[in-house]
Amino acid sequence: MKAISTTYDVAIIGGGASGLAAALSCARAGGRPVVLERDVEAGLSILATGNGRCNLSNARIDPERYRHPDVAQAVFGEEPERELAAFFLSTGIVTCEVEGRLYPFSKRAESVRDALLRACEREGARILPCCDIQKATRTRGVWELAALLPRRTPRGKRDADAKANLRARRRELADAERIEHRIAARSVIIACGGTSRETAALFGLPHLAEHPVLCPLSCSLPDQPGALKALDGLRVDAKLTLYRGGAGVWSEAGEVLFRPYGISGIAAFNLSRRARPGDAIEIDPFYPLTPQELSDVFSKRSLALGAGPDSGPSWFDGFLARPIASVLSQAKARSLRLQVEGTADERSAQVRRGGIPFDAVELPDLRVRPDLAPQVLACGEALDMDADCGGYNLAWAWASGLRAGAAALA
Known part of the structure; x- marks a missing residue:
């Protein structure tokens, strides 16, 4: 079957916290983004944050809590708390503070994910789940991504609870027949979390070995x-x-x-x-x-x-x-x-260390050096950044995603 082809301003590889933030930032700046998510839905990684309560951020973003404080300072800027508060408000997420940590007022991670997905829908940011990127080539100033998608959308078990339904859909996806889909975009944002080695390799980028931190x-x-x-x-x-x-x-x-x-x-x-x-x-x-x-x-x-x-x-x-x-x-x-x-x-680690090194990106916009891969950016855990517990890691995901999403249109 002939490959389907679609063109966007920005293709965002990964639909976690940083990828969704990048999509919203890009769409609000007038761009047409698409989020390419390998799993059956976007935002599923958010559901496990804060033991299901989603520790969104910290009331005081301290760069010294991060692996690379100077990089964190450059990306967050002077008033990260205010910028993140405005972002949460714009998506409909109401926050509350508990001992210096910010949570959704609902204390439920799924409400955060749902708010982000609805915001993407309102802003016209398309989300393409079950999307497995196989190849990336650049021709005449445009990136073309070759992706495999299932011929039929995994439906799961409709009468099952949410977790059982998710497991069933993932099993269907693993066994599904695939078709090729070509996605063209002027810019690409790598936002695939703490397993970015394969994606970095598609673009010929350096990569530091990943290993779990924030664990017993x-x-x-x-x-x-x-x-x-x-x-x-x-x-x-x-x-x-x-x-x-x-x-x-x-x-x-x-x-x-x-x-x-x-x-x-x-x-x-x-x-x-x-x-x-x-x-x-x-x-x-x-x-x-x-x-x-x-x-x-x-x-x-x-x-x-x-x-x-x-x-x-x-x-x-x-x-x-x-x-x-x-x-x-x-x-x-x-x-x-x-x-x-x-x-x-x-297996219970909250974050992974490693990823694309910062000597491969330009600050503060997180644009990959043009000599390595033009019009490619990276954000979130795909980069070699981790931080202490307390909302700092999600704060980095939001802030870096917002930064990369806006910069991708330049």
Whole structure:
């Protein structure tokens, strides 16, 4: 069958957060964009953000929270909070702040996705799902993308719940007969998230190997084998300090969830961006007491109980959970010292590090250097950018997508 051909101003490869933001930015600047999404629908990656609540952004965008602070500063500009607030408002998303983090008022990720898709519909940004890009060639100033699409749209199981229906549609897509579709565009935006290697290769772009970050840490207690298993499931508010070569390199307080293999929780996720095998992590369960305040508490407890902390884990009853008190008592210490072995449970990682390096793009518009690939831009996780938990990664997706979408028409 002869290939179908359609022409657009901008073709956006990837329909996640950054891709949808790019499409809206482009359409509002007067362009005709198309979003080319490999999955059966666009925006599905948004549904998993913030444990389904969608931590949209942070009330204060701090460039130092990003892997490349200077790049983040250049792309975000001087007032990123105001720009993102205007973007959310323009799509109909009402936000609320919870401890410095921005969420949709609904606290539901699907409402964010639905609002973005409806905004794209209103602005005339076309979304083409089930689109698998096979080849990219440039002729007479226009990119031509050869894509495979299913002959029939996957329908799934209409009477099934949303998740079952999605699984069924994906199975149909995997087995579907495909036809070729040629898409011509003056500019291309790469917005395919943390799996951008194949797409970068289509355009001959350099690419840094991707690996998961923002995930649990695999650790050990060398002096107490099996201690972590005894702590499994325990949640403790503590201060975590990362040590390398005996020097502290990062510290953050938060809830720590002990697992048999190590530690989890937001503070541990943030440490996963910085920790290396062989590093040490000190967990201080007495935070935020100062050393002097803690000494005073210990003295008063010893007087009241008629014994000291060396008398056993029961001395800590009413102060610390018994499992962690047992570990501290055995170590005769006031903090735990774990050794980092690596990351763990990487399938649950919230973001991937790596992608198109920034020496291949021009700031602040995120345009790929013309000598590498003319009229190609990149945004979101397709670039080598990641950040701490707290809405920073989605903030980057929105802001970089908006920046690239507007610049693609220049």
